[in-house]
Amino acid sequence: MNGSNSIIKKVYLRLKNVLSSLLNKTCELCLEDNFDEGFLCADCENSLPQSQSRCQMCAIPLLSPGYCGQCLAHKPAFDLSHCNFNYGAPIDSWLHQLKDQRKTQWAQKLAQLMLLNPPPFLTEVDVFTFVPSTRWSLIKRGFNPGELITRELGRKLNKPVIAKLAKRSHGSEQKNLNRQQRINNVHKHFHSAGKQLNHQHIMLIDDVMTTGSTAHTMATILKVSGASKVSVWCFARTPKH
């Protein structure tokens, strides 16, 4: 085969792959043909529950930019937060598929959506980390959903990911607890892993921030370990304190 034939064959194969992937691709939400990048069409992406303004510290939705009353009254141990979406349909069902139905491919998809609107302070961040799972939930589920999302973002953004900066003891599942129980529970069951952080800005990545008590406790531990700043990046935020 001469050189020009080989180039034509390569171009033909490449075009065939692109065309077939375009022709077979549908938006996973509206099921219409999707010619946009990603698993959602642009219209569905734009219709996801979002907020224009959030508290700069805890990312709770606000009517105008600034700080919420709760952060002004009791400053959390973390310094900044960024959140992509508000918790609600279809976000809840995607998280259910990842966490309860153990469809790990959703970690990549959620990370893909997070990358559409990354935190404005990302360049200041030295290291990514995630909230450790309890040993029981690791055994039950087989993976830590927050870790999968964090590692995917670390790969895409070329940031180091450090695991096990805190230890979590058994009995600290947050799912069925009310706000005050969550705060008490988190405080009791998270401990320092004894690692030394050299004045780094650590970003804690999580799927959902609810009361912020887990992020607050993790940030307290990270700062005692030497972090100069702790920020939070979460996929979804529950709308009210």
Ligand SMILES: [Zn+2]
């Ligand atoms: Zn769509």
Ligand SMILES: [Zn+2]
């Ligand atoms: Zn706040």
